[in-house]
Amino acid sequence: MTTFQEAIDTTKATLAAVPIYCGHGYDSVHDEAVALVLAAARMSATTDKSVLGAVLETTALERLADFVQQRAIHRLPTAYIIGKAWLGPLEFVCDSRALVPRSPLMEVIAADYQPWCTRTPRHIVDLCCGGGSLGILAALNRPDAVITLSDIDVDALNLARENLLMHAPPNARLLRADLLSGIAPRSIDVILANPPYVDGEDMQALPPEFGHEPNRALAAGVDGLLLVYRLLAEAADCLDEEGHLFLEVGNSWTALEEAFPHFAFEWLDLEWGGHGVCVIAQQELQYLRYGAGSE
DSSP states (O other): OOBHHHHHHHHHHHHHHTTOOOOSSOSSHHHHHHHHHHHHTTOOTTOOGGGTTSBOOHHHHHHHHHHHHHHHTSOOOHHHHHTEEEETTEEEEOOTTSOOSOOTHHHHHHTTTTTTOOSOOSEEEEETOTTSHHHHHHHHHOTTSEEEEEESOHHHHHHHHHHHHHHOOTTEEEEEOSTTTTSOTTOEEEEEEOOOOBOHHHHHHOOGGGGGSOGGGTBOOSSSOTTHHHHHHHHHHHEEEEEEEEEEOGGGHHHHHHHSTTOOOEEOOOTTSOOOEEEEEHHHHHHIIIIITOO
16 A cells, blocks of 8 residues: 555656656655546545645556656656646646746736836737637736737647636637737737747757757757847837737847847846846837847
8 A cells, every 4th residue: 555645755756757847737755646546536635734644546656656657757747747837826737839838027017017007907928828828817817908919820729729728818819920910000008929039059058858848849949039039129119009928938048138238128137037038118019129139
């Protein structure tokens, strides 16, 4: 007989020996072990410690063995193995049609876009929305605004549709578009943009777990800014004059600064973790287009 505590300890030891990379929604090997054991037992992630002394059923142990093999041998992210992930307070359906939700932009949503936005947002766009986690968080945070979840990838939008059906925010809609091509000029107050931004060097160095995520959602050319240059120009047109772009570029933040040496980017100090997120006002985007990038 194997108790929950024993199963967690054994799973943790196996994963630590690999060692796996923790960066897809979990902070530690212990957290991943707990998630796998609870999922194998088909129990809620919020199950409390009172279960630790209970014995796992044989079927649960068999599922756990399969889960551990997928995680330790094949290096699938835990979120893909159990089919769900969490961002902020919400659970989402999660599979390889989109990246595992982990964007630090969730902190911007939780802060209600303050102190940058001086008026209530009426139209918010979750750009390159993937599975839709940011857009759904934005919709539930601002039920008085219209939220557009936009992506060019049909598979990602289908996953986002499943998550919309699960959370049912009445103010959210899906849009298939190439960046902001489907958005009317001056119609947006906030853009939450998490485009592909991994540069060529970093793509070669990524841990195996990233190989199971869609490459099209990660790789962004030699400098990681393949889509960002066009996005900056399109955002300048689509944002209202008082609008703001919140842009995540991760490690490619240095390349962005080098591309626009005369512009002082405002990089956010994120209490919940993450880096490479900046905020740019619409008027600053106009300056980037016509002034800051030129010598």
